[in-house]
Amino acid sequence: MTQTLEQKINKKLEQTFEKLSLNPQYATVKTSDRPDLSDFQCNGALALAKSERKNPREIASQIAAELEQDSSFSKISVDGPGFINLSVSDKLLSDVMEDMSQDERLGCEKTNTPKTVVLDFGAPNVAKDMHVGHLRSAVIGESIQRLERFIGNKVISDTHLGDWGxxxxxxxxxxxxxxxxxxxxxxxxxxxxxxxxxxxxxxxxxxxxxxxxxxxxxxxxxxxxxxxxxxxxxxxxxxxxxxxxxxxxxxxxxxxxxxxLDVHFDLWLGESDAHETCYKIMDLAQEKGASEKDDGAVIIRLGESNKPKPPVILQKTDGGFTYHITDIATIKMRVDDLHADEIIYFTDKRQALHFEQVFEAAEKLGLVKDVKLQHIGFGTVNGPDGKPFKTRDGGVMKLEALIDLSKEKVKESVPTAEDVAKDFGSVEEAQKYIDNLVDEIAIAAIKFQDLKNNTASGYIFEVDDFAKFDGKTGPYIQYAIARINSIMRKAATANIKEGSITITTKEERDLALKLAQLNTIIWRTHNDKEPSIISDYAYTLAQTFSTFYNAASIMNAESPEIVSSRLRLARLTRDVLKLLLYLLGIKAPEVMLKK
RNA sequence: GCGCUCUUAGCUCAGCAGGAUAGAGCAACAGCCUUCUAAGCUGUGGGUCGGGCGUUCGAAUCGCCCAGAGCGCGCCA
Structure with missing residues (x-):
């Protein structure tokens, strides 16, 4: 496994800290907040100043002086109260780019401790239309599903169909x-x-x-x-x-x-599948002395006695089971049958208390030893009035209607099959490509619109936004990829090959630095279960590339070496963008046909 | 009543394991297509980070109080 740029720098810092007998825990850098001053910054000296009872600038200068020995850094300075500003040499940067461009995982680490992760999302109901509210669960869940698989976990996804109550x-x-x-x-x-x-x-x-x-x-x-x-x-x-x-x-x-929506599940189980296990939960709760009868219902009391929580109702007075016990039984099945190490739920955050209760009850029943339960609650999709979205007639907007709306909008900017028939050999072939293209762009617009928002916060649903393709949108990123594809085709036709990367301009350097963040971004998204980290990065990367693309020609660069170098950088950018879109559950069209 | 969440530019949102000049997109304005797809690029304007107090060398970020908004609280799922 090759090391990423940040890891390399952290390693050097750690060694320096140890040499100076400073706590290496603070030997980490982050992307600089002041790109005008440096590529990376280390705030460790400020944190250390307190425990060491020393002047932060003094500590920072000491560290900086040590680092001066290393040719990997082109610029080292101590600024402000004690920030260590570090800029990396072009050599180091281009070496990292070479490593990334040669690695099929683009320099992304896999987990050392693969786990079995059960993902519960989607949650459609029998006999109820899917509406825009289902969009978030499906889109976020699918993204995390892809991400967890990518980093090497075993993922089992389940819709948990509402088919029983x-x-x-x-x-x-x-x-x-x-x-x-x-x-x-x-x-x-x-x-x-x-x-x-x-x-x-x-x-x-x-x-x-x-x-x-x-x-x-x-x-x-x-x-x-x-x-x-x-x-x-x-x-x-x-x-x-x-x-x-x-x-x-x-x-x-x-x-x-x-x-x-390109959302897929391994299992199509539902509440009904947990029914038999509910009886086992009833028995278990009684054996453990966890349950009691109250007003004719069977409940489990929760919380501390001085700070009680609403109890879990296992069985109603009429003998029926509740969705509490169904969820508890489902946990048992996922642990026993699927051997889950982790179960993650993606639902509306209004259900936060419900999951707190279910998790606590499962804990009490001893069902989840060494199993991590997590509820990712997302905000509701709201209308302009700030309340959960309703269409003008008061109904909910169906998912299908939303997709159709976006497609109609895409069609306005795509040429007709007749216009491009000659490029495809026939009108039929052209139509086939266009239909698929419209699909991919429309879905990208919808999914990105959702994924660019923070998971936990709700967002105002603007119908028009799902049919906009300018600025921070899915199609913008697809477009960047398509432009690189176009260059690649031209290069192939002219028989020009990519070659080793040399940094010659500011735009190349900015792009390389951005690309180098990939692994960090992937892992942050994994830790936070927050796809918007990826969508944000994908957008800024595409933006950085566009700037690079506009600043200087790739194919008509000054020398054949620079052409080859830029080709490699462009190809790497495309591969990274494609990976990012994939992790968001969005497809990247080869060619974006336009009117 | 108890509890949870939120309040940042005209609009929609980032930033919040405290850090140096608070960032994007949209909208507005001014430029850029005889050159790799203008779904693009460059630039300009726009903010007392809801209000107050506190902790700290340093607070949009942490704590407390207040105001406003949303949500959840035993037999619906």
Whole structure:
């Protein structure tokens, strides 16, 4: 494994600190806040000054003097209260670039301690449309999935389908009202149920809405839904058979949505799959003396006695299981069957308390020894009023509608198949490429718009923003890649090869320094589970490249050596950008056709 | 009532394991296509970091108080 630039510098600093008998814990640099003064800065002297009871500038000067011996640094200075400013030599920088450009992982480290990580995201519900709110979970989860795999962890992703609670009973009940004659509702019938039902997913969402409205108004309907839910969960053959159809129809529709977003899961399990294990949890809780009966429900008390938390309700008064126990049972299954070392949930942060409760209960039941549980709560997608987004008519905007909207916008700036037919041999081929291109750009716009925001904070959903391609957007980065691809094709045609990197201009140097940050960025994203770190870096890297691209010609540089050097730098930039987009779950088109 | 989160440029957001001149994008304004894709580049203007107090050599960043906004709190998931 080759060392990254920052690691090399830190190593040198550590040695220097040790030589001066200073605590090497402070021997770290970061990218300089003052690029006009230096490439990197070390604030260690300031931190040390306190414990050593010395003047920070004195310590800094000592360190600086030691570092002067090293030809790797082109400039060393002590500034302000005791910052050590370091600039690296062009030689060191170009060496690091060479290493990166030759490494298939582009100089990124793999983990030394691979873990099995279960990711729980997406969480669509049976018979409910996917809306913009599902976007965040899916997009963030997919990004972390790709990142964790990239750094060498074993990842198992699971949608955790909402397919079990009272809503199921409500829908079954509603269908029964419409078609009481259907064999599913014959309590005595055990098998031989119809192979299909005449509903599409749109029908199911309508039925659910109707059921929801009915139960809201009518106590009798609510009661009926509860009874049916209980019978259904208890294994009523007809209800179960009908439910299987509902589930399948919904999953098919959901899969289409996720495929469109290039989001993929290893497992399509749901709340229903945890049902049997819930009984085990009930037994376990009793054995451990963790549960108790309260007002007819079975609960686990949480928190310190002086600072109690709301309890976890395992079983309701009517005997039904709650989503608390389903989640606890699911943890048990993930640990026992999947051997999870880590389970990470991506949901709306309004569920933060729920997960705190579930995690604490799992802990009490001894289910998670050496297992790390983490809830990544993200902010809601809000409308201009600051409240969770609704369309003008008060409904939620469907995910499909959003994607179509973005595609329509992309089409406006893409040429027609006829216009470019000659480049593709035929109109059909051209159309195929364009359709795919529109898709990739639209999805990039949507995903980047979401991923550029901090996970924890919500954001104001502006429909127009998802169809904008200027500035800090996904298409901007795709565009930078496409321009490099174009240069590569030209170079190949002219039979010009890339060659060793020499730094000759400020723009080359800035680009190289930016590229050198890759590994640090990847690991910070991993530690924080924060894809916006990658999206931000990808954007600034693309920006740095664009500046470089505009400042001097690559193909028409002063000498063949510089052409080769810049080609390599450009190719490396493209590879890094492609990797970054991949980690964000975004595709990079080879050519960006434009009107 | 208890608890959690947020408040930074006209708008949308970064920055927050304290550090040197608070950054982007959009919008506005002024430039740049006979030269590698202008979905681009260069430049200009724009901020008492919600308010106050404190800790510190140093606070947008840490602590306390206040104001405003959002969210969550035993049988919905």
């Amino acid at each position: 009272t809503p199921m009973g409500m829908i079954i009940s509603e269908i029964m009202l419409a078609h009481p004659e259907w064999p599913f509702f014959d309590d005595d019938k055990k098998d031989g149920f119809p192979d299909s039902i005449p509903y599409a997913v749109e029908d199911l969402t309508e039925i659910y809405k109707a059921a929801n409205a009915r139960c809201k108004e009518d106590e009798a309907a609510r009661q009926q839904a509860r009874i049916i839910t209980a019978k259904f969960q208890d294994g009523h053959p007809g209800y179960r058979a009908l439910w299987q159809h509902l589930r399948r129809i919904s999953v098919d529709a959901v899969k289409k949505n996720f495929d469109a």
